[in-house]
Amino acid sequence: MKKFSVPGFRFSASRAGIKQNHQSDLALIVADRPAKAAAVFTTNRLKAAPVLQGQKVIRGGRLQAVVVNSGNANAATGPRGLRDALATAKAAAQSLGISQNLVLVSSTGKIGVPLPIAKLTQTIPQAVAALSVSGMNDAAKAIMTTDAFPKIHAVKGKIGGRAFTVAGFAKGAGMIEPHMATMLAYILTDLDLPAAAMRKSFKSAVEHSFNSISVDGDTSTNDTALLLASGASGIPPLQPGTTAWKVFEKALNEVCQRLAWMMVQDGEGATKVVEIHVTGAKSAASAKKIAYAVARSSLVKTSFFGEDPNWGRVFAAVGYSGETFDPSSVDIFYGPVALVKNGLPRPVSQERKAHKIMKNKSFPVMIDLKQGRGQAQVWTSDLGYAYVKIT
Numbered sequence: 001m002k003k004f005s006v007p008g009f010r011f012s013a014s015r016a017g018i019k020q021n022h023q024s025d026l027a028l029i030v031a032d033r034p035a036k037a038a039a040v041f042t043t044n045r046l047k048a049a050p051v052l053q054g055q056k057v058i059r060g061g062r063l064q065a066v067v068v069n070s071g072n073a074n075a076a077t078g079p080r081g082l083r084d085a086l087a088t089a090k091a092a093a094q095s096l097g098i099s100q101n102l103v104l105v106s107s108t109g110k111i112g113v114p115l116p117i118a119k120l121t122q123t124i125p126q127a128v129a130a131l132s133v134s135g136m137n138d139a140a141k142a143i144m145t146t147d148a149f150p151k152i153h154a155v156k157g158k159i160g161g162r163a164f165t166v167a168g169f170a171k172g173a174g175m176i177e178p179h180m181a182t183m184l185a186y187i188l189t190d191l192d193l194p195a196a197a198m199r200k201s202f203k204s205a206v207e208h209s210f211n212s213i214s215v216d217g218d219t220s221t222n223d224t225a226l227l228l229a230s231g232a233s234g235i236p237p238l239q240p241g242t243t244a245w246k247v248f249e250k251a252l253n254e255v256c257q258r259l260a261w262m263m264v265q266d267g268e269g270a271t272k273v274v275e276i277h278v279t280g281a282k283s284a285a286s287a288k289k290i291a292y293a294v295a296r297s298s299l300v301k302t303s304f305f306g307e308d309p310n311w312g313r314v315f316a317a318v319g320y321s322g323e324t325f326d327p328s329s330v331d332i333f334y335g336p337v338a339l340v341k342n343g344l345p346r347p348v349s350q351e352r353k354a355h356k357i358m359k360n361k362s363f364p365v366m367i368d369l370k371q372g373r374g375q376a377q378v379w380t381s382d383l384g385y386a387y388v389k390i391t
Helices: 049-060 078-096 117-129 136-142 195-207 243-265 284-296 298-305 311-319 348-357 385-390
Strands: 009-014 026-041 062-072 103-110 151-159 162-171 184-189 224-229 273-281 331-334 337-341 362-368 374-381
Touching: 009 117, 009 136, 026 049, 026 117, 026 136, 026 195, 049 062, 049 078, 049 103, 049 224, 062 078, 062 117, 062 136, 062 184, 062 224, 078 103, 078 117, 103 224, 136 151, 136 162, 151 243, 162 243, 184 243, 195 224, 195 243, 243 273, 243 374, 273 284, 284 298, 284 311, 284 362, 284 374, 298 311, 298 374, 311 331, 311 337, 311 362, 337 348
Parallel strands: 062 103, 184 224, 273 362
Antiparallel strands: 009 026, 026 062, 026 224, 151 162, 162 184, 273 374, 331 337, 331 362
8 A cells, every 4th residue: 555644744553452453553643743733523422531532622723642542432431531531641742742732532442441541551652652754554554443444545736836735544434424423534734724714624524524424323422533734835824715725625625535435435344335416405404414314224225235226215215304395306316327207217127227337336326306406415335234243
């Protein structure tokens, strides 16, 4: 795999002995200097201790280190869990010689088990010693749990003749549902970004990527999506509304959407990635609600697994979404194949064509309501035997 790096950041991966498979389970991200930071966290009311710690330190608007352990979620662990999260941040801060308020902690793994904090704090100095500008790939592997492969993507470009990078890595294979779910994502750039505009753009990017996917409909306790900007590119601070800002946002959206797509691709037991694209809704919010109704439907997802163009299940999910529409106006396509036009089924021969489309590893299902200009897209996976075995 290609080696990834982002100017202004170093990375490492270490074995703390948390995972039973003896693989690396401690990742460290360190900025050369405090970096501007923006984050989005889980909406689950049961928030893991590291999420509570992260929500507090992000208020400062800058971070210099991120410590991620895998194999243990440090969730539903009570006051001890929060003490352990704070102890992790303190150990990293001491090893790096920085303020504890510049350290964000993340955890992923089994819920309800106390974090083996001694193993973690003893390994952090080794992780600091191992920091490298080329360690991003190893860090991406260290945060994996049930993931089949590391998820990493980068976009490089130029602004004013100077090179810049937006890159990220993430984990997530199960409990993937909107408003973030059992997923961790770390996006890094060497651009200099104004804080308020950075937060706004990142929130939008998350909404159209990590908050637009579904694997099994469960929402996790530990979700964290983080954007760090080092400013190491040497490019003058970007200003919102400019051409340069649009270039940055395009790169940010690509990285976030590509990582989100890989999460669905790696959904536990998944064999297909399906884009549910709703157009013609009364609003974007309505379109997204309908798209999610389809994306979450077990009957729809099992039909994807069986490569059965059962448009009736899709139409039914649209119907129980809670949104108003005229059924006699609805069109449904699998790829370019029309299965429903103006609410009525097309000839059976169309289903045979759609069946061939469904043999692909990825394909779109398009639903046109013809009620307005609202549109949304959600990525989902199929649902088959392997999901039950894995989970």
